[in-house]
Amino acid sequence: MNKEVKNEIKKRRTFAIISHPDAGKTTLTEKFLLYGGVINQAGSVKGKATSKHAVSDWMEIEKERGISVTSSVLQFNYDDFCINILDTPGHQDFSEDTYRTLMAADSAVMVIDASKGVEAQTRKLFKVCTMRNIPIFTFINKMDREAMDTFELLDDIENELGIATCPVNWPIGSGKGFRGVYDRNEKEVELFFDTKKGTTQGEMKKLKISDPEINSYIGEDQLQNLEDDIELQDGAGAGFDQEMVSNGKLSPVFFGSALTNFGVETFLKHFLKMTQAPLPRMSDAGEIDPMEEEEFSAFVFKIQANMNKAHRDRIAFMRICSGQFKAGMDATHIQGGKKVRLSQPQQMMASERKMVEEAYGGDIIGIFDPGIFAIGDTLTTKAQGFAYEGIPTFAPEHFARVRQVDTMKRKQFVKGITQIAQEGGIQIFQEANGGMEEIIVGVVGTLQFDVLRYRLENEYKVEIRLENLPYSFIRWIDNEEIDLASLSGTSDMKKVTDLKGRPLVLFVNEWSIRLTTERNEGLKLSEFAR
Numbered sequence: 255m256n257k258e259v260k261n262e263i264k265k266r267r268t269f270a271i272i273s274h275p276d277a278g279k280t281t282l283t284e285k286f287l288l289y290g291g292v293i294n295q296a297g298s299v300k301g302k303a304t305s306k307h308a309v310s311d312w313m314e315i316e317k318e319r320g321i322s323v324t325s326s327v328l329q330f331n332y333d334d335f336c337i338n339i340l341d342t343p344g345h346q347d348f349s350e351d352t353y354r355t356l357m358a359a360d361s362a363v364m365v366i367d368a369s370k371g372v373e374a375q376t377r378k379l380f381k382v383c384t385m386r387n388i389p390i391f392t393f394i395n396k397m398d399r400e401a402m403d404t405f406e407l408l409d410d411i412e413n414e415l416g417i418a419t420c421p422v423n424w425p426i427g428s429g430k431g432f433r434g435v436y437d438r439n440e441k442e443v444e445l446f447f448d449t450k451k452g453t454t455q456g457e458m459k460k461l462k463i464s465d466p467e468i469n470s471y472i473g474e475d476q477l478q479n480l481e482d483d484i485e486l487q488d489g490a491g492a493g494f495d496q497e498m499v500s501n502g503k504l505s506p507v508f509f510g511s512a513l514t515n516f517g518v519e520t521f522l523k524h525f526l527k528m529t530q531a532p533l534p535r536m537s538d539a540g541e542i543d544p545m546e547e548e549e550f551s552a553f554v555f556k557i558q559a560n561m562n563k564a565h566r567d568r569i570a571f572m573r574i575c576s577g578q579f580k581a582g583m584d585a586t587h588i589q590g591g592k593k594v595r596l597s598q599p600q601q602m603m604a605s606e607r608k609m610v611e612e613a614y615g616g617d618i619i620g621i622f623d624p625g626i627f628a629i630g631d632t633l634t635t636k637a638q639g640f641a642y643e644g645i646p647t648f649a650p651e652h653f654a655r656v657r658q659v660d661t662m663k664r665k666q667f668v669k670g671i672t673q674i675a676q677e678g679g680i681q682i683f684q685e686a687n688g689g690m691e692e693i694i695v696g697v698v699g700t701l702q703f704d705v706l707r708y709r710l711e712n713e714y715k716v717e718i719r720l721e722n723l724p725y726s727f728i729r730w731i732d733n734e735e736i737d738l739a740s741l742s743g744t745s746d747m748k749k750v751t752d753l754k755g756r757p758l759v760l761f762v763n764e765w766s767i768r769l770t771t772e773r774n775e776g777l778k779l780s781e782f783a784r
């Protein structure tokens with residue numbers, strides 16, 4: 255295999271950042287970029303003074319609600335590594351987007367607010383992480399504020415999330431009494447200086463715990479507390495085990511304060527050593543190992559239209575799994591069965607998108623999509639094509655009937671709603687024998703309804719009326735031959751078909767599902783489409 259390509263791939267570290275909103279994900283990302291030399295001033299990612307949103311956020315709705323609806327990718331170099339950060343939406347209603355993004359990541363960084371511990375959304379997003387068994391690294395943020403007790407925080411993670419923890423460093427105090435962190439391995443203290451929200455990379459001073467100079471920074475009581483804590487932790491806590499980390503069974507924990515730039519670089523350095531270069535991925539032709547497979551291959555994990563209002567474009571984001579990508583190259587789109595030219599490749603960089611000439615296994619690129627790609631599709635230059643494992647869709651739990659207000663705008667309505675469905679933000683269904691004037695939309699989180707309404711109005715100039723429906727369960731019918739009309743069940747169930755014409759039923763409760771199964775002999779129902 256080409257040595258240069260292999261070396262490039264070995265340098266790649268591709269990870270996702272997850273957190274409950276406000277824990278400090280944006281601030282941490284911003285500091286990473288600062289170390290990577292991508293930005294030279296903190297605040298470039300999130301223009302705090304002027305607006306409440308980050309570069310990765312692009313929709314007005316995000317600004318209005320102060321949440322991140324979409325994910326984005328940022329790339330930078332640090333210490334001979336080429337890092338791809340995948341930002342994920344913090345809100346649980348968009349956890350499906352997070353799941354797709356995690357499919358493209360090799361590890362995840364979980365940011366936790368030290369004063370709050372594990373929060374509702376952390377729990378949900380974490381669950382999504384564990385579905386993939388990827389390594390999870392914890393950054394406990396905001397140590398410059400009063401924090402929960404360290405043991406309590408670790409217990410919280412272990413109990414709430416069911417993952418063992420291994421603190422790599424240990425905080426000395428918190429809030430006004432925060433003095434820094436103790437590196438358990440190196441047995442040295444990294445002292446905390448409040449550099450404020452400064453534009454510098456922070457003041458840095460390290461002292462061995464045995465160095466008498468330490469007494470001029472840390473009081474005797476605090477040193478004694480630290481000694482006691484470490485003794486307790488050494489005796490009771492899990493030791494570091496790289497294999498457990500790699501399997502997502504043990505999370506290395508770091509403490510710091512992203513805002514004051516404390517502990518961020520230490521975290522980055524350790525993290526880059528503990529996380530992995532791009533790993534093999536499963537396909538229908540067996541595992542594809544980026545260290546062995548010479549040919550280019552990638553899969554689409556996200557599709558997004560209208561990112562740029564001036565050019566009504568549609569971009570397919572793909573994770574390159576093996577080989578080298580060159581702008582304008584041809585590759586086989588496996589699911590479409592055709593050769594396609596991969597044109598206008600781009601990457602997100604801080605506040606702008608830039609064109610890329612080449613990229614390697616581990617990288618994420620966005621490709622112009624003329625409307626042919628679907629989530630999960632594979633592209634490769636390998637003569638004997640193969641397809642990567644698909645990306646499952648979540649079962650929607652909320653349903654609404656959607657009607658266009660102005661029936662003259664039927665074309666835009668159908669185009670818009672189909673487009674948004676193809677991006678994976680919503681699923682759409684038609685009533686058996688129904689037309690497209692009135693359709694049923696299913697979502698995982700109700701905020702997705704707001705996004706749908708907003709996007710239809712702003713991008714397609716179509717006003718809609720949403721009428722909530724009482725269904726909570728969806729079941730596709732697995733039987734090859736079925737006459738949907740003759741299916742007997744309960745009066746409150748709804749028979750519909752999906753975009754591909756597959757029959758399914760929406761149910762109000764599980765009792766109704768049971769009854770329907772009993773009433774129709776041989777009926778096979780499943781939560782996911784075949």
Ligand code: G4P
Pocket residue numbers: 273274275276277278279280281282302344395396397398399510511512513514
């Ligand atoms: P998110 O992306 O996870 O939603 O969080 P974000 O980085 O936007 O941070 C949320 C708030 O927490 C911000 O304050 C940010 O400045 C603050 N913050 C982040 N890291 C730290 C930290 O280490 N220590 C302290 N004390 N605060 C931190 P904000 O009030 O929303 O914005 P601003 O008014 O400070 O600009």
